[in-house]
Structure formats: C-alpha cells, structure tokens
Amino acid sequence: MTDFFLREVTNEDVRLLWEWRNDSLVRETAFDQEFISWKSHACWFDRKLSSVDCRIWILQDDGFPVGQVRYDRGGEIAELTYSVSKEFRGRGLGTVLLQMSTPLACKELDVAILVAFVKQGNLPSMRALKRSGFERMKVINRNNEQCWKFQKSCESCNQIFTS
Numbered sequence: 001m002t003d004f005f006l007r008e009v010t011n012e013d014v015r016l017l018w019e020w021r022n023d024s025l026v027r028e029t030a031f032d033q034e035f036i037s038w039k040s041h042a043c044w045f046d047r048k049l050s051s052v053d054c055r056i057w058i059l060q061d062d063g064f065p066v067g068q069v070r071y072d073r074g075g076e077i078a079e080l081t082y083s084v085s086k087e088f089r090g091r092g093l094g095t096v097l098l099q100m101s102t103p104l105a106c107k108e109l110d111v112a113i114l115v116a117f118v119k120q121g122n123l124p125s126m127r128a129l130k131r132s133g134f135e136r137m138k139v140i141n142r143n144n145e146q147c148w149k150f151q152k153s154c155e156s157c158n159q160i161f162t163s
C-alpha cells in the first residue's frame with residue numbers, strides 16, 4: 001500500500017530542489033524560463049528557508065521524495081508553486097501534493113486565500129488544482145505570458161475532495 005508523507009524541506013534538500021527547479025518541463029511552465037545556476041539557487045534557497053513568509057514541503061512516497069510544493073505569503077494570500085519529479089508524473093501525485101499541503105499552508109501561514117498562476121496549456125497543473133478544490137478565476141498577464149489565476153479559500157480546505 002502506498003504511504004504518503006509530507007515533510008518540511010531541510011538544508012539537505014538544497015541539491016534535490018536545484019535539480020527539480022532545472023527540470024525542462026518545470027522551466028517551461030515557469031514564468032522565468034532561464035536555467036538556474038547553483039550559486040543563485042543556493043542563495044535563493046537559504047532565503048526561502050529562513051523566511052517566515054515561506055513554507056516548502058516535500059512529498060515522500062514510501063519514503064522516497066517525489067515532489068515539492070512552495071507557498072509564499074503576501075498579506076492574507078499565499079501563492080503556491082509545485083512540481084512532481086519527472087519519473088513520477090501522471091500518477092496522481094501532483095493532486096496528492098496539493099490536497100495534503102493546502103490545509104497545512106492555510107494553518108501555518110495563517111492566510112485566507114491560496115492562489116496559483118498557471119500558464120495556459122499546462123493542463124496537468126490545471127486539472128490537479130481543480131481536483132484539489134481550486135477555482136479557475138480569470139486570465140491575467142504575467143511576465144508577458146497569459147496565465148490562469150486559480151484560487152481556493154482556506155475556509156474550504158477541510159472539505160472532502162471529489163472529482
């Protein structure tokens with residue numbers, strides 16, 4: 001039986017996250033598509049780990065790290081970004097990652113709303129968000145890219161998830 005566990009990121013994950021951030025699909029779906037150098041990643045990672053406005057969790061599947069989700073708080077809102085390791089995509093893990101982490105993010109960051117911005121065409125992400133209770137709000141322009149804003153209220157985070 002599959003055993004999922006969400007754990008907080010630690011300093012030891014710095015390299016794993018660098019590899020995941022530079023995965024080709026992750027760069028393609030991000031708003032800044034440039035390769036991320038080790039030096040810039042290491043500084044960014046230190047900053048994120050010490051920030052009170054940020055939480056990063058790693059999804060473990062039978063003890064193995066398979067994906068990550070990050071929430072950045074700005075006021076009452078936290079913006080999320082997430083990815084699943086390439087060998088594990090398409091097995092429902094992105095959805096598990098969102099469903100397990102959203103209540104935690106609401107609680108730990110004490111925000112009212114979670115948002116995600118998804119480039120048009122990123123179907124797997126849109127479907128995972130929808131299945132996890134996010135609502136598709138509107139198309140906006142970000143870094144000269146058209147993307148969908150998805151939103152979920154923290155009040156709804158304890159609902160049972162269905163299709």
Ligand SMILES: CC(C)(COP(=O)(O)OP(=O)(O)OC[C@H]1O[C@@H](n2cnc3c(N)ncnc32)[C@H](O)[C@@H]1OP(=O)(O)O)[C@@H](O)C(=O)NCCC(=O)NCCS
Pocket residue numbers: 025026029081082083084085088089090091092093094095096116117118119122123124125127128131
């Ligand atoms: C987005 C991402 C995290 C989704 O993770 P995943 O584990 O592959 O997603 P799931 O297996 O939970 O699938 C989610 C939905 O997308 C569908 N899906 C999966 N792969 C698909 C594909 N290639 N084309 C269309 N739909 C797809 C699944 O059928 C599922 O929909 P359903 O529940 O309605 O059947 C993963 O694709 C990824 O890491 N992408 C690169 C980074 C990224 O895009 N991050 C999000 C930025 S907003």
